[in-house]
């Protein structure tokens with residue numbers, strides 16, 4: 001591969017190394033090189049939120065970053081959201097999304113989970129209005145958002161376990 | 166007894182993988198496959214005078230550059246017409262790669278395949294296409310006028326097809342009517358915008374001459390049959406899998422999109438796996454759109470608002486090609502009467518070519534237009550005569566004792582439009598009770614006195630769902646007791662894995678966890694039609710029921726022989742069978758599956774027990790497998806409905822307009838809905854939520870804006886505003902259940918219901934708020950401001 005460089009990333013507490021051209025986006029690198037395909041691409045221009053991941057605890061759009069820019073940072077993707085160890089265990093947000101039918105095709109779901117995770121970290125007891133405003137940067141074409149909002153509110157009402165970080 | 170799962174809001178079986186990032190969408194397969202990129206026309210209408218691909222071929226990593234001249238055999242011909250019709254005067258479809266003329270901006274002109282997407286896109290940029298521009302025709306009404314430029318250089322006009330039908334005698338009714346009104350209604354272009362764009366991955370195994378395709382499609386079986394024919398391959402050498410699909414809403418059921426042919430073609434030609442994932446801009450200009458109609462209605466009524474006769478002459482914008490035939494406008498025409506008795510009804514539709522992206526069904530599929538026209542007519546008739554529009558609705562309703570009700574015109578499946586069941590008065594009452602309509606009206610009056618611009622709108626619809634031709638299901642029981650269900654259509658979030666498991670689990674007395682459902686994999690089931698027209702739960706659901714019933718019959722007969730009782734005395738419960746009244750005389754379903762397959766040889770852990778049971782099962786018979794029986798507990802069954810089944814509902818919207826900014830806020834949105842018996846109310850409510858959101862988006866925010874030269878001017882999520890959580894109101898729902906007499910489960914489809922009457926309800930509410938008629942959709946803030954000015 002012409003001009004490929006080594007790229008080392010810390011994702012979900014694990015160190016990965018791969019090779020890619022410097023112009024490869026973080027989303028493509030996560031998906032194609034690290035095979036973490038839970039991060040989805042809905043627009044590739046920063047508008048839909050499907051590619052949302054956490055970098056040092058803050059949400060970023062992985063379609064708008066190059067993989068090389070993420071070196072040296074602490075990344076978290078949907079694959080790391082469930083508590084460590086428990087194969088069946090789900091994060092309270094995931095649990096609430098399941099219980100409240102907050103997903104249909106599931107394509108937007110990882111992005112919503114990561115955005116909602118950041119919201120609850122900074123504002124553990126948001127109002128419905130706050131949830132709707134916060135999530136307005138994530139698009140869903142299936143659910144009409146209502147059950148997503150309900151699920152985030154329900155998860156907010158629960159105690160937070162240790163996330164796998 | 167095992168609790169019955171049918172009708173229960175059980176949580177979805179498919180959620181686990183989606184929540185943890187383990188879903189498998191088409192783009193997730195073959196990360197290192199070669200990638201295709203396409204060169205698309207940036208002109209809406211032009212002749213191609215030359216294509217220079219030399220520079221593209223020099224880009225490192227390029228494996229092939231292709232234009233029309235490289236295509237061979239059937240692939241070089243125009244793509245098939247998905248829905249032929251005698252009424253099509255110009256059945257025009259596109260070439261997979263444009264031959265010498267491009268007819269919309271976005272039409273595929275050339276394909277590059279390279280080692281990865283980055284290289285493929287680099288190379289695609291270096292292809293130079295020379296065009297001789299031709300005059301484009303973009304506006305629907307212009308296109309339909311005599312002397313307009315033609316969308317295709319070789320045509321005399323832009324007519325794709327025309328249909329007219331008459332029920333009763335409209336001219337006589339209009340002549341006799343005390344009041345006759347004429348109005349125009351317009352719906353502009355919109356698009357489905359599934360969050361996952363289209364994608365195709367194809368692998369060709371030369372040694373075995375086998376083609377395996379993953380395609381983000383709603384209808385893998387059709388793609389399989391069609392590709393086998395196009396490539397001249399045996400059908401059993403071609404398989405198509407629709408894995409997890411990130412939304413479709415109709416857009417992913419065209420046969421074919423050019424890329425669905427070209428990517429597998431390139432995989433065969435180059436002998437390497439080839440992948441293509443559409444980007445969002447391509448989805449705006451290269452994937453089908455919908456809506457786009459202009460209606461001119463004449464209606465005659467009596468003094469009480471009873472409709473005596475109605476004529477609708479309308480234009481449908483088919484875009485540059487018409488691979489879907491005349492289905493969309495025919496649906497509009499057949500569904501226009503909705504819940505109302507139109508004893509004298511005539512329509513004349515013309516489907517017209519324009520140099521824009523082709524159209525095909527998008528959630529609602531011609532019905533939102535129908536509901537918009539009919540419900541605006543009701544509202545305007547009431548306004549003209551000074552009547553309460555709710556009374557006008559009631560006076561025109563088809564009555565419960567009139568079912569089955571013949572509308573008098575042809576349905577989309579070519580048969581007569583016959584409503585199976587319904588109770589519209591009860592539906593409207595349910596909506597009004599939920600809305601608390603008297604209180605709402607008082608409240609609105611109070612708000613208006615304080616200067617607020619608010620309004621209430623109601624709209625109803627009838628939706629034909631669950632049409633044929635058929636779907637199938639394979640049901641079998643594995644030796645570990647798992648009930649395995651496979652259907653052939655694609656699925657895009659409708660919870661088929663759960664609802665089909667509910668049906669099979671009930672029939673076979675297993676828990677939900679004991680059922681595994683696979684959809685959309687032609688390796689599992691080859692015959693099927695596809696997910697569209699709110700049909701899958703109805704048609705495939707009834708096929709699952711039949712196949713499960715057959716497996717139950719087989720299991721009961723094997724169990725009866727082992728337990729030495731009559732098959733009627735075998736009870737299915739908790740994943741086992743037992744003798745009625747003797748629960749300890751029981752056999753787990755997995756053991757029964759082994760017993761049904763007398764192979765003599767022991768496989769695996771429990772096989773010895775299975776072999777013992779199979780000996781018991783056939784003890785005394787003259788052969789290991791009794792005459793007329795088959796090894797295993799497995800069945801494939803098909804269900805083909807006699808006709809569609811008709812759901813219905815009423816929506817109510819309370820809106821507020823900001824006269825300064827033109828912003829519309831939906832303060833309340835109330836839905837009544839009736840789709841017969843419900844398999845899973847949680848899933849039905851979710852379908853309604855999503856449908857309403859698309860409806861509200863379509864009414865207030867989402868318009869595909871074509872420039873005068875025919876380019877889409879808002880081809881990104883920055884400019885085309887998909888409705889978000891911040892704009893959506895909380896949706897309130899109330900349900901009634903009027904079972905369908907036409908199928909064993911009594912169910913009707915629900916997929917599109919949420920969307921259909923939304924534009925109508927919002928338009929009625931806005932008309933009420935502004936005091937001026939809103940007869941054109943969508944209404945974006947700038948349109949609202951124009952209406953506010955008109956009202957002053």
Ligand code: FES
Pocket residue numbers: 040041042043044045046047048049050051052061062063064
């Ligand atoms: S894919 Fe990154 S925001 Fe849409």
Ligand code: FES
Pocket residue numbers: 102103104105106107108109139140141142143360411412658
């Ligand atoms: S669940 Fe399909 S896009 Fe959100």
